Amino acid sequence: MSNPPKDSSFLNLPRDLIDEARYLGKSIASAVHNKIKDLSTLSIERASLRMLGIRGANQEGTPWVNIFTEKCLSANLIENGALMVLAQVCKITRKDPQQSVEMVSEGKINLNDLIEVSNYEEIKILCHELANKAYENLNYKKKERVNFINTLSSGTKPYLYVIVATGNIYEDVKQAKSAALLGADIIAVIRTTAQSLLDYIPHGVTTEGFGGTAATQENFAVMREALDEVSQKTGRYIRLVNYCSGLAMPEIATLGLIEGLDIMVNDAIYGILFRDINSLRTLTDQEFSRRVLSFGEIIIVTGEDNLIKTVDAREMAHTVTASQIINYYLALKSGLKPGLIGLGHAFEMDPSEDDSFLGELAQAWLVRDLFPKSPIKYMPPTRYLTGNIFRSIVLNAAFNLVGVLTNQEILLLGMPTEALHTPFIQDRFLSIENALYFKNAAHSISGEFSLKESSLIRKRAIAVLNKAVALLKIINDKGLFNALSEGVFASIKRPESMGRGFDGVFTKSSSYYNPFLSLLPGEVNGESED
Amino acid sequence: MLIKPYGDTFNDGAIQISFSLPLPLGEKSKKASLELALKMGIANPKITFTQDLGEDFSFFIIYGNLSHEIDIDSLKISEVKEPIIDFWDINRLIDEKFNRKIVIVGATIGSDAHTVGLDAILSAKGYAGDVGLERYPVFQVHNLGSQVLPELLLEQIMDLQADVVLVSQVVTQKNIHIHNLTQLVELTEGAGLRDHIILICGGPYLSKELALELGYDGGFGAHSLPSEVASFIARRLLEKSK
Numbered sequence: 001m002s003n004p005p006k007d008s009s010f011l012n013l014p015r016d017l018i019d020e021a022r023y024l025g026k027s028i029a030s031a032v033h034n035k036i037k038d039l040s041t042l043s044i045e046r047a048s049l050r051m052l053g054i055r056g057a058n059q060e061g062t063p064w065v066n067i068f069t070e071k072c073l074s075a076n077l078i079e080n081g082a083l084m085v086l087a088q089v090c091k092i093t094r095k096d097p098q099q100s101v102e103m104v105s106e107g108k109i110n111l112n113d114l115i116e117v118s119n120y121e122e123i124k125i126l127c128h129e130l131a132n133k134a135y136e137n138l139n140y141k142k143k144e145r146v147n148f149i150n151t152l153s154s155g156t157k158p159y160l161y162v163i164v165a166t167g168n169i170y171e172d173v174k175q176a177k178s179a180a181l182l183g184a185d186i187i188a189v190i191r192t193t194a195q196s197l198l199d200y201i202p203h204g205v206t207t208e209g210f211g212g213t214a215a216t217q218e219n220f221a222v223m224r225e226a227l228d229e230v231s232q233k234t235g236r237y238i239r240l241v242n243y244c245s246g247l248a249m250p251e252i253a254t255l256g257l258i259e260g261l262d263i264m265v266n267d268a269i270y271g272i273l274f275r276d277i278n279s280l281r282t283l284t285d286q287e288f289s290r291r292v293l294s295f296g297e298i299i300i301v302t303g304e305d306n307l308i309k310t311v312d313a314r315e316m317a318h319t320v321t322a323s324q325i326i327n328y329y330l331a332l333k334s335g336l337k338p339g340l341i342g343l344g345h346a347f348e349m350d351p352s353e354d355d356s357f358l359g360e361l362a363q364a365w366l367v368r369d370l371f372p373k374s375p376i377k378y379m380p381p382t383r384y385l386t387g388n389i390f391r392s393i394v395l396n397a398a399f400n401l402v403g404v405l406t407n408q409e410i411l412l413l414g415m416p417t418e419a420l421h422t423p424f425i426q427d428r429f430l431s432i433e434n435a436l437y438f439k440n441a442a443h444s445i446s447g448e449f450s451l452k453e454s455s456l457i458r459k460r461a462i463a464v465l466n467k468a469v470a471l472l473k474i475i476n477d478k479g480l481f482n483a484l485s486e487g488v489f490a491s492i493k494r495p496e497s498m499g500r501g502f503d504g505v506f507t508k509s510s511s512y513y514n515p516f517l518s519l520l521p522g523e524v525n526g527e528s529e530d
Numbered sequence: 531m532l533i534k535p536y537g538d539t540f541n542d543g544a545i546q547i548s549f550s551l552p553l554p555l556g557e558k559s560k561k562a563s564l565e566l567a568l569k570m571g572i573a574n575p576k577i578t579f580t581q582d583l584g585e586d587f588s589f590f591i592i593y594g595n596l597s598h599e600i601d602i603d604s605l606k607i608s609e610v611k612e613p614i615i616d617f618w619d620i621n622r623l624i625d626e627k628f629n630r631k632i633v634i635v636g637a638t639i640g641s642d643a644h645t646v647g648l649d650a651i652l653s654a655k656g657y658a659g660d661v662g663l664e665r666y667p668v669f670q671v672h673n674l675g676s677q678v679l680p681e682l683l684l685e686q687i688m689d690l691q692a693d694v695v696l697v698s699q700v701v702t703q704k705n706i707h708i709h710n711l712t713q714l715v716e717l718t719e720g721a722g723l724r725d726h727i728i729l730i731c732g733g734p735y736l737s738k739e740l741a742l743e744l745g746y747d748g749g750f751g752a753h754s755l756p757s758e759v760a761s762f763i764a765r766r767l768l769e770k771s772k
Contacts, residue, residue, distance in 0.1 A: 174585050181584030194677060274645075274676065310649040383646060387752070419734070426550045426589040429581055492675070 010406075011362075011369050011451065011461050017469060018370065021325050024472035029329035032480050036284040040512070042504035043199070043281075044288045045069045045082035047250035048516055050258075051292075052083070052097045052134045055217060057203040058105065064098075065251070066200045067105035075111035079509035083516075087127035088114055097130060124513055131515035138257060142296060145260050148228070152237040155185045158403055158411040160435050161241070161377070165190035165422040167209035169219045173226040175425055180230045180238045183432045186263065186410065188241035189223055190422070191215045196246025196275050197500060201255065211422065215242050215252060220259035239263055244289055244300070245271050247501045249282065253289035257296035263342065263410075264293060269323055270303035272484055273492045278499035279484050283330075290334030291520040300336060301410065302327045305346030305379040307490055313348040313383075314359050318467035319489055320345050321366065325472060326480065328371060335521035338373035342410060346379035347399040355456065357398060362460035364406040370465075378403050380414025389416040393434060400438040407446050411435060532599045543595035545572060555580055555588035563590040571598045615761040617666065624668040624764055627771055632763070634663055636696040637674035637683050640710035645676045647732060648698035651756050660755040669760075680714045684721060692727055694763055699733040707733065708744065715745035728766050730759065 046065040057063045068086070072078040077085045089100040089109060103109050162184045164172040169189075176187040192209035195202075205222060206214040213219060220242065227238045239262035244252045249266070256264050268286040271277040293300055304320040304327070324343040331341045345367050349356040367376050380399045385392045396414035403411045413431040415423045423431075451458050475483040487493040537544025547567065553559035560577060567575035572594035579591040615623070624632060636652045638645055650657035652673045654664040664671045672690055674683065687695055697714060699707035711731055718724045731741050732750040741749020748762050 174587070178584045178587055197677065276675070276677075310645060310653065312655055424550065425583055425587055426548065426581075429583055429589055 009369050009372070011365050011458050013366075013369055013462060013465060017462070017465055021321075021370070021465065021469050021472060022329075024469065024476045025325035025329040028326050028472065028476050028480055029333050031476075032283055032330060033287070033333050035479075035481065036280065036287060038507055039280065039284045039505055040081070040508050040514070041250075041281055041284050041501075041506070042069050042073065042078070043248055043285050043501075044250045044514075045072070045078065046200075046248075047254045047288065047292070048081075048083050048131075048514055049086065049097075049101065050251055050254040051138070051516055052086075052130060053137075053258075054098055054101050056098075056102075061203055063200050063203060064101050064105050068101045071104055071111050075114075077111060077114075079506060079512060081508070081512045081514045083127050083131065084123060084511075084513050085111065085114075087123050087130060090130070091123060091126055120511065127513060128515045131519060135516070135519045138295070142257075146297075149237050152231055153235055155236050156439070157407075157409050158378075158439065159185035159239070159409060160432060160439070161186035161188060161410050161412045162428050162431065163188045163190050163412075163423065165212045167192065167211075167213055168207040169205060169213050169222050170207065172213050173223060175423075175428070176223065176238075177226060177230045178425055179428045179432065180227065180234060180236075182429050183436050184238070184413075184428070185236070186239040186241055187223070187227060188263075188265075188412075189213050189215070189219070191243050196243070196271060196277075199247040199501065199504065201248050201251050215255075217255045217259060220255055220261065224260050241265065241301075244293065245303075246275065247277060247281075247285075247504075249285040250288045250292065253292040253296075253298075256298055257292055261296075261298055263299045263301060265303065266290065266293065266300040267303035267327065267344075269327070269484075269489065270306055272494050272499070273490050274306060276494065276499045278502035278505065279481055279494055279496050281499070281501040281505045283480075284505065286330070287334050290331055290336050291522070294335035294337070294340065294521045297340065299340050299342045299375055300331065301342035301377040302344045304344045305348070308346060308348050309383060311490060313346075313350070314353065314356070316490075317349075317359070317363055317464045318471055320363070321370070321464055321468035322471045322475070323489065324367065324371070325468065326475070328374070332524045335524060337524055338371070339375065341371070342375045342377045343367060343371055344377045344379060347381045347395075347402060348379075348383050351381070351384050351395060351398075357402075358457055359460060360398075360402050361406065362457040363464065364402050364408060365457065366461040366464060368406050368408065369461075375409040377410040377412060378408040379412050380418070382414070382418050385414075385418045387420055389420075392416045392418060393430065396431065396434055397438070400435045401442065403435075404438045404442045405445050531602055533602050534599045535596050541599070543573070543597065543599075544593070545596045546591065546593050547572070548589070548591045550583060550587055550589045552586065553588055554586045555582035559588045560590075563592060567592050567594055571596055573597050612758075612761065612765065614757050615764055617661070617757070617760075620760055620764045621666055621668045623768060627768060628668075631670040632668055632693045632767065633670050633672070633690055634694040634696065634763070635672045635674065635683070635687055635690055635692040636698070637678040637686075638676045638698045638700070639678055639680050639683055639714060640699075640707075644700040645698070647700065647734065648673065648696070651696065651698075651732065651750075651754070651759050656756045658755065660757050662756045663760055666760060669763075680710060680717055683714065684717045684723075687718070687723065687727065688721070693767070694728045694730065696730045696732065696759070699731065699736065707735070711744050711746070719745075728763060728770075730762070732759075 049065040069082050072082050072085050162179045164175045166172050190212035192214045193211035202214045202216050205218045231238045241263040244264035244266040268282040271282045272279045304323045307319045347360050349359050381395045393416050415427045417427045481496045485495040534541040534543040535545050551559050564575050575592050575594035581589040653662045656662035663669050729746045730748045731746050734752040736749045738749045
């Protein structure tokens, strides 16, 4: 995605305030990084196995990678890294990684019987060879994919993002193709309710789900093929989104990479606060996930919109800004370039309040100005939609106007039937038609205005940024983990030793080795932020 | 008296409908949409808008005049809304009677991740200008958030010695919400707690009738206000303590 011109700063925010926010964001991200750098998790180990191409499950549907890592854990070998164990098994059996994983999982080889590693360096070399070969394959596939995408138009901004959520991947395909033909640029397949709490990736093509469709490697492939087909039909590349979050976050990142996804919703803070996932676990998982996504040049989108869904959106707008700044620097640390960091926010203020529309404009411009190189994702109103579908269309139009006016890059389209049911096929049509009107009719509007010095919008944006900086100071003083345990965000308290998935976190031993940690892109340095 | 929908003339039956058909847009699907309208009892159906949705789907907006009518004198309405008790009266009445805080535990249970409704009732901010239960000095509110397993909720009810339990359920595919709600009732009964707590459920697709049928003391559907829930709780507590 190309970047807006550098002099596009609209609000003319005080330079020292921005600098302070950035300094604090960097400092918070560094402290998080230091805290997790010696940790790994069962899900990172499983993801590393999936990077090698390991797939499939036993007859009960338990994935091989889960059984294998559990066996490494009970044999007290996990601290060395699952790939080192696997390399050792491969060396002994002379089988390929997939066969070796299956043999261990089926109990044909007992990990307790593995001889003490005497030829450590030799196994390390084999381990590196396996990973390097997989990495080169993935790199080749990625280049092929880029070549395919380059044969198509990439569409125009803002990209129109719609969701499908029937529960049946084949029904999702019909709805997605229809939306693409009507003008959607991005299709997100909503996951089945509570998949984020599963500590594994379900297996196979699925036709049943609650509130969404299971995220499986096979379902990803079905939708990717369908969207490639419709991309060729329209000549416009249609991007695919899924959720890289929850307990299996790193594995989902790997599947996103393998199956050619373009965008993934990825935000540990969201999982900590709203899914009670352990903070150490998911921030460690996120670091690895983001490095995988960076390699795949997959855009992440973050979930700050959720921070204002249950509290007063106007009063708490600064928590969105603070979280975005933290997320941005965490992402840079994990190798994502600014152009891949799609920070999220939302149009969720109470529409009955005076000048709430100005508040929305101020917030949208603030995000745009703070992150000029990032593909900002803007979420539509949901809280104050009542089932009056006609009024919902009015609010969605206001949202679309703010989106076009403030140069948001990804517009997640609001549905008239929000709060009623997952979208029907015609709901998407009405929403796309609504957004296309503003996208076309107000195409050049953003360059037409400048704010007067006493502008309410500017005042409001500076006030939000001031509050955000004050909050970042508190978080920086305490450290992100303590801040989370004290309830700084959304008043929800999440201690670092509690929550789901904590038992899957372990400290890497001195002989831990995972070649992907050196192969995958690392911290983005020397990034110019002006 | 017989009543029909009203557009601009009494009993003109004016009605609008919209739907999609799994057919490409064409003469056949247009004809099908009109035939469906006639079968619904819509006289003079007129297609005012059509759209080809691609992938062999089409969308229709149809206006017409409904031929059905309803004799409103024959309708019996069972539900009479209980009057709201004033915020200050609730606090005074409960304080006088119990001289302690009433413990309220709220959660969405099972796989349900939606907390907007629960938060609207519980959080101090409330909903549509109506303050939430947290704002009532006599209530001590524990909002356990989303996706709490019924078994864990039971533990919390015991640990916190809850007087009132509010559960929220939205997801309705394949009636999973009914299963979750029933399970909670059974668990509280099994633990011998059922008679000691006031059990309330809420959600956009819940009704008072369904709630009672499932074994709850009360149920609140879409657009319920915190003050309605608070009044219900106060009234029940006072009745129970008689």
